[in-house]
Amino acid sequence: MNTIYGISNCDTVKKALKFLDKHQINYSFHDFRKDGIDADLVNSFLAQVDWSELINKRSTTYRNLADDIKESLSAATIVELLIEQPTLIKRPVLVTQNEITIGFKEPTYKQVFAL
Numbered sequence: 001m002n003t004i005y006g007i008s009n010c011d012t013v014k015k016a017l018k019f020l021d022k023h024q025i026n027y028s029f030h031d032f033r034k035d036g037i038d039a040d041l042v043n044s045f046l047a048q049v050d051w052s053e054l055i056n057k058r059s060t061t062y063r064n065l066a067d068d069i070k071e072s073l074s075a076a077t078i079v080e081l082l083i084e085q086p087t088l089i090k091r092p093v094l095v096t097q098n099e100i101t102i103g104f105k106e107p108t109y110k111q112v113f114a115l
Helices: 011-022 039-046 067-071 075-084 106-112
Strands: 003-006 028-031 093-095 100-102
Touching: 003 011, 011 106, 039 075, 039 093, 100 106
Parallel strands: 003 028
Antiparallel strands: 003 093, 093 100
């Protein structure tokens, strides 16, 4: 089963969902705000991608972090921070049977789904 993680009002998530619907690809949507996020979920992402790839450094949430927090980000500190601030996660996170894809680019999704 394909699962897409994100926040429902995120424009990039909306584009990804529209793409999946257009191509009639089955998926479930997990909204970080409504459905929550926990250490197991974050660690499942981090098992497949480096924590630095998962952070959206262009987000308002990231820019508003104190400099000392930004400077101390590491694999040891990131899980707790992402649970507290799920909007730091680059969206969407697409989890398929074979891989995890961070962000949305149509050519990448076409490749993932062999379209």
